[in-house]
Amino acid sequence: MAIIDTPQWKYLNRILSRKGPFADDDYDNEMQKTFLEHTKVFGAGGLGCEILKNLALSGFKDIHVIDMDTIDVSNLNRQFLFRASDVGKPKATVAASFVMSRVKGITITPYYGAIQDKDQDYYMQFKIIICGLDSVEARRWINATLVDMVDINRPESLKPLIDGGTEGFKGQSRVILPTLSSCYECSLDMLTPQTAVPICTLATIPRQPAHCVEWASILEWPRIFKDKKLDNDDPGHVQWIYEQALKRAQEFNISGVTYSLTQGVIKNIIPAIASTNAIIAASCCNEALKIATGANPFLNNYMMYTGDESVYTHTFEHEKKDGCPVCGDLASDYMVNPEWTLQEFIDRLKEKPEVQIKKPTMVTERRKLYYQGPPQLNEQTRPNLVKKMKDLVDNGEEIAITDPGLPFSLRLNVIFS
Amino acid sequence: MDTSPPSSAPSSAPSSKEKKYDRQLRLWGANGQNRLEQAHIALFGATAAGCEVLKNLILPSIGRFTVIDDKLVEEADLGINFFLDQDSVGKPRAERTAALLGELNPDVVGGFRSDNLENMLSHTPELLDPRTTEFTHLLVMSPVPTPILLQLPTGIPTFFVNSLGFVTTLRIYSPTHTIIETHPDSLVDLRLFNPWPELSALVLEKTRNLDVPESEGGMSDHQHGHVPYVLLLLKYLEDWKQLHDGHLPGTYSEKTQFKSMVMDKMRTNVPGASEENYEEAIGAVMKNLRNAEISSETKEVLDNPKCLNITSESDDFWIIARAVKDFTDSNNGFLPLSGATPDMKAESHGYVALQNIYRVKAHSDAAAVEEIVRDYMNRLQHPHRDQIDSDVIQLFCRHANFLRCLNYRSIADEYSNSNDEHNKAVLAALENWDAEDSLIHNYVALRGYQEFYTSHGRAPGDTSSEDCDADYDEIKRFVCQYLESVGYTKGVGVRCEKMLKEVVRAGGGELHVTASLAGGIVAQEVIKIITQQYVPVNNTVVFDGIGSRTQTFEL
Numbered sequence: 001m002a003i004i005d006t007p008q009w010k011y012l013n014r015i016l017s018r019k020g021p022f023a024d025d026d027y028d029n030e031m032q033k034t035f036l037e038h039t040k041v042f043g044a045g046g047l048g049c050e051i052l053k054n055l056a057l058s059g060f061k062d063i064h065v066i067d068m069d070t071i072d073v074s075n076l077n078r079q080f081l082f083r084a085s086d087v088g089k090p091k092a093t094v095a096a097s098f099v100m101s102r103v104k105g106i107t108i109t110p111y112y113g114a115i116q117d118k119d120q121d122y123y124m125q126f127k128i129i130i131c132g133l134d135s136v137e138a139r140r141w142i143n144a145t146l147v148d149m150v151d152i153n154r155p156e157s158l159k160p161l162i163d164g165g166t167e168g169f170k171g172q173s174r175v176i177l178p179t180l181s182s183c184y185e186c187s188l189d190m191l192t193p194q195t196a197v198p199i200c201t202l203a204t205i206p207r208q209p210a211h212c213v214e215w216a217s218i219l220e221w222p223r224i225f226k227d228k229k230l231d232n233d234d235p236g237h238v239q240w241i242y243e244q245a246l247k248r249a250q251e252f253n254i255s256g257v258t259y260s261l262t263q264g265v266i267k268n269i270i271p272a273i274a275s276t277n278a279i280i281a282a283s284c285c286n287e288a289l290k291i292a293t294g295a296n297p298f299l300n301n302y303m304m305y306t307g308d309e310s311v312y313t314h315t316f317e318h319e320k321k322d323g324c325p326v327c328g329d330l331a332s333d334y335m336v337n338p339e340w341t342l343q344e345f346i347d348r349l350k351e352k353p354e355v356q357i358k359k360p361t362m363v364t365e366r367r368k369l370y371y372q373g374p375p376q377l378n379e380q381t382r383p384n385l386v387k388k389m390k391d392l393v394d395n396g397e398e399i400a401i402t403d404p405g406l407p408f409s410l411r412l413n414v415i416f417s
Numbered sequence: 418m419d420t421s422p423p424s425s426a427p428s429s430a431p432s433s434k435e436k437k438y439d440r441q442l443r444l445w446g447a448n449g450q451n452r453l454e455q456a457h458i459a460l461f462g463a464t465a466a467g468c469e470v471l472k473n474l475i476l477p478s479i480g481r482f483t484v485i486d487d488k489l490v491e492e493a494d495l496g497i498n499f500f501l502d503q504d505s506v507g508k509p510r511a512e513r514t515a516a517l518l519g520e521l522n523p524d525v526v527g528g529f530r531s532d533n534l535e536n537m538l539s540h541t542p543e544l545l546d547p548r549t550t551e552f553t554h555l556l557v558m559s560p561v562p563t564p565i566l567l568q569l570p571t572g573i574p575t576f577f578v579n580s581l582g583f584v585t586t587l588r589i590y591s592p593t594h595t596i597i598e599t600h601p602d603s604l605v606d607l608r609l610f611n612p613w614p615e616l617s618a619l620v621l622e623k624t625r626n627l628d629v630p631e632s633e634g635g636m637s638d639h640q641h642g643h644v645p646y647v648l649l650l651l652k653y654l655e656d657w658k659q660l661h662d663g664h665l666p667g668t669y670s671e672k673t674q675f676k677s678m679v680m681d682k683m684r685t686n687v688p689g690a691s692e693e694n695y696e697e698a699i700g701a702v703m704k705n706l707r708n709a710e711i712s713s714e715t716k717e718v719l720d721n722p723k724c725l726n727i728t729s730e731s732d733d734f735w736i737i738a739r740a741v742k743d744f745t746d747s748n749n750g751f752l753p754l755s756g757a758t759p760d761m762k763a764e765s766h767g768y769v770a771l772q773n774i775y776r777v778k779a780h781s782d783a784a785a786v787e788e789i790v791r792d793y794m795n796r797l798q799h800p801h802r803d804q805i806d807s808d809v810i811q812l813f814c815r816h817a818n819f820l821r822c823l824n825y826r827s828i829a830d831e832y833s834n835s836n837d838e839h840n841k842a843v844l845a846a847l848e849n850w851d852a853e854d855s856l857i858h859n860y861v862a863l864r865g866y867q868e869f870y871t872s873h874g875r876a877p878g879d880t881s882s883e884d885c886d887a888d889y890d891e892i893k894r895f896v897c898q899y900l901e902s903v904g905y906t907k908g909v910g911v912r913c914e915k916m917l918k919e920v921v922r923a924g925g926g927e928l929h930v931t932a933s934l935a936g937g938i939v940a941q942e943v944i945k946i947i948t949q950q951y952v953p954v955n956n957t958v959v960f961d962g963i964g965s966r967t968q969t970f971e972l
Binding site for chain 2: 006007008009010011012014015017018020021022050053054057058073074076077078080083084102103104168169173205206207208235238239252253254259260263264269270271272273274275276277278279280281282283285286287289296297299303305307308309310311312313315
């Protein structure tokens, strides 16, 4: 008898015992229930509380969770497993012990650290990976890692990745079958481009309150404090930035600088509420339940939820991108003005949502274009920054780019415009 | 009139409350939060979905909640409801869920009643009478027998929720729901075809010598590259009018011509990207060159009988709406200006000067509206005549083109089987081009569930698996009756049959993930209704966890 046959699991058991009209013809309920119990799953991220609760109440027995954050007071409006007395403690351990004490018969193994701390052997033990991560970097890393793990001769090496994210009243959930369907990297261009305000605007002609805050944090802080790093979580630092920004705003007759705006700009705060997190985490776990049991067909492969004006969802199949640097095979073409300097080329790449780099190192087959480090190489290659692209690469030549934000090496074919 | 920009109030570090609720205050502000904290939510039915909704309302800090439920906790509840534990088994479900939900947020006051909706309607009707009740919003969890649904009060916003297997529906009812802060993507209204004298004067002043080369005493390249694009467009529109008998470029081809006219004026000999303002101007042509028109949503508000026939009992919303209407009628059909301007390439002082022209105009429009409001309130002897809030009037004017008024059909009308509008809506959905895959079939199947439960006192499929076939035949019979009553004659379609099987499969049981998802959707909608911000569904949303999609209907 499976554990799920106990009275506690009456309703789940009933659904899984009866074959549904939308399920595959070869649905075998007894096998699926046993499978569910042996499905080791992995969850992480800002949606972690919801994900753990949902997995625990969906019959999964062996759950692992990673989170590198500690609990902040601003989490309490939505991360419902945490109380004011938990502030400062690691999220993963507090969440795991709460859910285990509430739901009997399950094991949750927490790890307080980064998902990047673990290697492929670690991820190989799971059947399904569910991520509600809030950083693009971490999502790219787990995506690239899972794609890289796929071994054509070992079907079990393919781990479905279920990814969810929210912003305000909106969110999205998706199912990625690494190498088979569109991956996270394939859809990076769906992110809103990060249009950085030109430094000269900040320095000389601010117009918006945010320009004043960025001036204070990007230009004024390093000027005054030299090597001391700005800590966005230090109230003293934030207060200083706020005061400088306010002074500057008054000087230019700009209204609207507040403490809250200052925090929002320097920490890049994204509004988040319990209800949206609930929708997206539940959608992700619903897909996990369907994948694990076959009780109904799972999402192919993307759902966007918009709740600010009525309720609207767009459910569609996101297509694999031909030149995807992670799950595709070829370097992708990239239009370059031959008159750009290497620095201009780098600046433009930084603005591209489908690239997302911060401190790139670039090489071609025949030369080192630019190295961030070590110092000798940085010194050697720094003069290239002011050289024109046409003097550094040929039309059609491939550039390989590595970056701390990239979990893989990005290859671009330079096409001169 | 104060012409300086409103100075930033000296705001210091946030309070502990602002810190805790920071991520949501960025969505609905102190205004929305105050409304949330005034709410007292009654939950009828401590189901998994019901508790998940409350969780998502307690966390952001509603004022109070009361759980109403008459069942004892069973072992099976623990498999779906996170707000019950092993110690709860055998105890009243209302008490136990209220206790565990209450732990979520010490700022919220929780309570419970071991009771049910039917009993309260007949024995303590004052608790559900809008004139006497403390409850501001009702959450009603299915199943509820149809005769009880027909008795739900119509003076209180009510959310009726189904969560069954992989499917969930939410039906919202509210007395007339008006919204000022709809949170559109942008409030910008540039009035490029309808500039007012101060704006035209600024254009003249700031674009003098615009097209004269620097060598002939014209603008320097730096100045030329920093004229805000709004002023560029207004200047070249004047030039265009001179060339076209006073006509503005209204058609697509005229706008295209206008674009190239602007492009020709760009200085091309300047190094780098210093004429970005011209690029911004060209980019704004198609979207912003138009007459300032009133949106259909705002027209609906201004033409609403509640706006036309205001009385001393009218809500402030309708008095202000009426004032806006009068203002607009005497202002060549233009609404009060929003005053919002987008960011654009410009020098700081040039941008601020332009921004101020829009702000000052918006202030003066709002002041004129306020005068009309004051006048109406005095004439009507309105009880709020001494508490007119300029901030609310300014907010209203800022959003004048994005107002909403939602009229909800009552739940009793929907379930009475005799409402023509409801029948028409269902029929239209069943005959629509996308009917084959439409989630209207989920709804129709749940109508069958509703009638089955009302007749038999139990859910279809809540039986041994062998007896499911008989239940299926019975629920299908109810669906046939319902389809006939709405006037649909083509029988039960393929998708509907499958949905009925799915309903019987669940046997009245919830799945936690579906309940949790319902909890999220419903809480979002409750928050929108309470805060009177964003636009809630009118009136039904269906989520299908099989295909992972939603659809909305006005049923």
